[in-house]
Amino acid sequence: MKTVQFREALREALNEEMRRDESIFLMGEEVAEYNGAYKVSQGMLAEFGPKRVIDTPIAELGFAGIAVGAAMNGLRPVVEFMTFNFSLVAIDQVINSAAKMMSMSGGQFTVPIVFRGPTGSAGMLSSQHSQAFENWYANCPGLKVVVPSNPCDAKGLLKSAIRDNDPVIFMESEQMYGEKGEIPEGEYLIPIGVADIKRAGTDVTIVSFGKIIKTAFAAAEELQKEGISCEIIDLRTVRPIDYKCIIESVKKTNRLVVVEEAWPLASISSEIAFNVQKNAFDYLDAPVTRVTCADVPLPYAPTLIEASLPNAARVINAVKEVMYVSK
Amino acid sequence: MEKTVAKKTKEATTKTTTAFGKDTYMYWYELMLLMRKFEEKTGQLYVQQKIRGFCHLYIGQEALVAGAETATRKDDRVITAYRDHAHPIGRGLGINSIMAELYAKSTGCSKGKGGSMHMFSKEFNFFGGHGIVGGQIPLGAGIAFADKYNGNDRVTLCYMGDGAVRQGALHEAFNMAMLWKLPVIFIIENNNYAMGTSVERTSNVHDLYKIGLGYEMPSYQVDGMNCETVHEAVSVAVARARKGDGPSLLEMKTYRYKGHSMSDAATYRTKAEVEEFKHKDPIESVLATIKKNKYATDKELEAIEEKIKAQVEESVKFAEESPYPDPSELYKDVYVQEDYPYIKD
Numbered sequence: 032m033k034t035v036q037f038r039e040a041l042r043e044a045l046n047e048e049m050r051r052d053e054s055i056f057l058m059g060e061e062v063a064e065y066n067g068a069y070k071v072s073q074g075m076l077a078e079f080g081p082k083r084v085i086d087t088p089i090a091e092l093g094f095a096g097i098a099v100g101a102a103m104n105g106l107r108p109v110v111e112f113m114t115f116n117f118s119l120v121a122i123d124q125v126i127n128s129a130a131k132m133m134s135m136s137g138g139q140f141t142v143p144i145v146f147r148g149p150t151g152s153a154g155m156l157s158s159q160h161s162q163a164f165e166n167w168y169a170n171c172p173g174l175k176v177v178v179p180s181n182p183c184d185a186k187g188l189l190k191s192a193i194r195d196n197d198p199v200i201f202m203e204s205e206q207m208y209g210e211k212g213e214i215p216e217g218e219y220l221i222p223i224g225v226a227d228i229k230r231a232g233t234d235v236t237i238v239s240f241g242k243i244i245k246t247a248f249a250a251a252e253e254l255q256k257e258g259i260s261c262e263i264i265d266l267r268t269v270r271p272i273d274y275k276c277i278i279e280s281v282k283k284t285n286r287l288v289v290v291e292e293a294w295p296l297a298s299i300s301s302e303i304a305f306n307v308q309k310n311a312f313d314y315l316d317a318p319v320t321r322v323t324c325a326d327v328p329l330p331y332a333p334t335l336i337e338a339s340l341p342n343a344a345r346v347i348n349a350v351k352e353v354m355y356v357s358k
Numbered sequence: 359m360e361k362t363v364a365k366k367t368k369e370a371t372t373k374t375t376t377a378f379g380k381d382t383y384m385y386w387y388e389l390m391l392l393m394r395k396f397e398e399k400t401g402q403l404y405v406q407q408k409i410r411g412f413c414h415l416y417i418g419q420e421a422l423v424a425g426a427e428t429a430t431r432k433d434d435r436v437i438t439a440y441r442d443h444a445h446p447i448g449r450g451l452g453i454n455s456i457m458a459e460l461y462a463k464s465t466g467c468s469k470g471k472g473g474s475m476h477m478f479s480k481e482f483n484f485f486g487g488h489g490i491v492g493g494q495i496p497l498g499a500g501i502a503f504a505d506k507y508n509g510n511d512r513v514t515l516c517y518m519g520d521g522a523v524r525q526g527a528l529h530e531a532f533n534m535a536m537l538w539k540l541p542v543i544f545i546i547e548n549n550n551y552a553m554g555t556s557v558e559r560t561s562n563v564h565d566l567y568k569i570g571l572g573y574e575m576p577s578y579q580v581d582g583m584n585c586e587t588v589h590e591a592v593s594v595a596v597a598r599a600r601k602g603d604g605p606s607l608l609e610m611k612t613y614r615y616k617g618h619s620m621s622d623a624a625t626y627r628t629k630a631e632v633e634e635f636k637h638k639d640p641i642e643s644v645l646a647t648i649k650k651n652k653y654a655t656d657k658e659l660e661a662i663e664e665k666i667k668a669q670v671e672e673s674v675k676f677a678e679e680s681p682y683p684d685p686s687e688l689y690k691d692v693y694v695q696e697d698y699p700y701i702k703d
C-alpha cells in the first residue's frame with residue numbers, strides 16, 4: 032500500500048488508462064497548460080501532449096457535445112467539468128445526447144464517455160457553486176453515476192468508469208482533492224454499482240456516499256462511546272444503487288439513516304427510503320430517517336452554512352431518533 | 359486559409375465550369391424523386407394515422423442532400439436534426455427500414471425506438487436525426503474531431519435548420535471547430551422559417567452565412583434549390599476539410615413546400631410565396647436538363663417513375679407486415695452493460 036492524495040489517485044487512474052488505450056483523451060477548462068484547476072491533471076500534458084490533453088474555451092455545452100460526438104465516432108473522452116455546477120449549461124448534451132443515443136439509435140451508437148469533476152459545497156462559495164446534483168443525474172436512465180469518498184475507491188472506480196462502455200458521471204469534491212489515503216501499489220479496479228461496508232455494526236445502518244460520509248464516520252465514533260454500534264454503507268455508486276447491500280444490512284440492524292448532501296425532495300435518500308419500506312418493511316423497527324442539506328440555496332455566511340449542511344451532530348440526532356433514545 | 363472570408367464570396371453560386379454528365383443528372387433525378395415520392399406517401403400515411411409522433415417533411419429541399427451526396431464519399435459522415443428522412447435515403451439506406459421506423463416497427467432503422475425524428479444508420483455513416491434544435495451541431499463537430507484525432511481524411515456534413523443558427527450551441531461549436539480546424543461542413547438548410555417564425559423576425563442578421571464570418575470561417579450563401587450549385591459549394595468545402603484546413607459554413611437558400619410539421623397549416627406565409635419556389639423545383643429543373651440533353655427517353659423516365667412508385671409501395675407493405683418491437687425490447691439498447699440492474703418495482 033502507499034499513501035496518496037485524492038487528486039493523485041484520480042491522476043493515476045487517468046494516466047494508467049490513457050497509457051493503455053490511445054482512444055482516451057482528457058478535455059476541459061484548464062486541464063492542460065494550467066495542469067488542472069485542482070491539479071488533478073498535473074503533468075499529463077507533458078506526458079500525453081496537446082492531442083490528448085486538451086484545453087477548451089469556457090463553453091461547456093459546446094465541448095460536452097463535441098466529446099459526445101467523438102464518442103459516437105469511436106473515441107473514449109474524459110470530460111472535466113471544473114465543477115458540476117457548470118455542467119448545467121451542458122446538461123442538454125449529457126441528458127439528451129449521451130444518455131439517449133444508444134436507445135434512440137436502436138443500439139447502433141454508444142457513448143463511452145466520462146464526465147467528471149467536483150460536486151457539492153466547498154467552503155463559503157454561496158449558492159451557485161455549492162450544489163449537489165447526484166440525484167439529478169441518477170434519475171436519468173442511460174447514465175451511471177459514481178461518487179467516491181476516498182482515494183482508493185476513487186482510483187479503482189475511475190478506471191472502471193473509463194473502461195465502461197456507457198456514459199458515466201463521476202463526481203468528486205474540491206474539499207477531498209488534498210485528502211490522503213492508502214491505495215494498493217499495483218493496478219486494481221473497483222466495479223461500478225457495488226456498495227462498500229465501510230464500518231461494520233449491529234444497531235443501526237447509515238447509508239451515505241461522497242465526502243459527506245465523513246459526518247457519518249464522526250457520528251459513529253461518538254455513538255460508539257454511548258454503546259450504539261453503527262454500520263456504515265458507502266454506496267460509491269448512486270446509479271445503479273446496490274439495494275441488496277442496504278436491504279441485507281437493514282435486515283440485521285432494523286434501523287436506517289441516510290445521509291446525503293443534496294436537497295431533500297426526490298433525493299437519493301427518498302429513493303432508498305422507498306425501496307427499504309417496499310422490500311424490508313417487516314424488518315424496520317423505526318421509520319427511515321435522513322440528514323440532507325437544508326431545503327434552501329446554500330448561502331455565503333458560515334453560520335448559515337453550518338445551519339444547512341449535514342454534520343456529525345445531526346447524524347447523531349438522526350441515529351438516536353431511530354434508536355428511540357433521548358438526544 | 360483563404361483571405362477572402364470576410365466578404366461574401368459568390369464563387370460557389372456562380373461557377374459553371376464543372377460539367378455534370380448524364381450519370382450525375384440521372385442519379386440526382388432518381389434520388390430526389392425517391393425522396394419526394396417517399397415523403398408524399400409519408401404525408402398520406404400520417405393523415406391516416408399509420409405514422410404517429412412528430413413528422414417533418416423535406417419536400418422542396420431535396421437538392422441539398424442530392425447535391426451534397428455527389429460531392430462526398432460514402433465513408434464521410436452525415437448528421438442532422440429531426441427533418442431527417444431524406445438524409446439517410448441519400449446515404450443509401452433502403453427506404454424499407456425508414457418506412458418501418460416511421461411505422462414504429464422492429465425492422466425500422468432504429469428498431470422502432472426513434473421514429474421520424476431519430477433515424478440512424480451506422481452502416482451508412484448516418485449519425486442521426488436529433489430532436490433538440492442545434493444539439494446536433496457540437497455532435498457533428500465531435501464526429502469530425504474523432505476523424506481528425508484518428509488521422510483519416512473523412513469529413514462530416516452537419517446539417518441544421520435556420521432556426522438552429524440562433525442556438526448557443528452553434529456558436530460554441532463554431533469557435534472550437536475553427537480553433538481546432540475540424541473537418542466539418544456546417545450546412546444551413548435555410549427555408550426561411552423556424553417553425554412559423556421567419557428569419558427576419560428572429561435574427562438581426564438575415565444573411566445567415568455571415569454568422570460564420572465572426573469566427574473567420576469560410577462562409578458562403580448558396581442556391582439550395584439547385585443540385586449543381588449545392589454540389590460545387592460542398593465540393594469546395596469538402597476539399598478544404600480533407601486538406602486539414604478546417605470547417606466551412608454553407609447557407610443553402612431553400613424552401614419547404616409543406617408546413618413545419620404535419621400539424622402546421624403554414625398560415626404565416628402566402629400561397630404566392632410557396633408557388634414562387636415551386637417554380638424552382640429541383641426535381642423539375644434536373645428533369646428539364648435530362649430532357650434537353652436527351653439523357654433519357656420519355657419511356658425510360660416513365661420506367662424510373664414506375665420503379666420508384668413500386669419501391670415506395672413495397673416499403674409500405676414491408677412496414678405494414680413487420681412486427682412491433684416485442685415488449686421484451688424495452689430494457690434493451692439503454693446500456694451496453696447487459697446485466698444492468700434496472701429498477702422494476
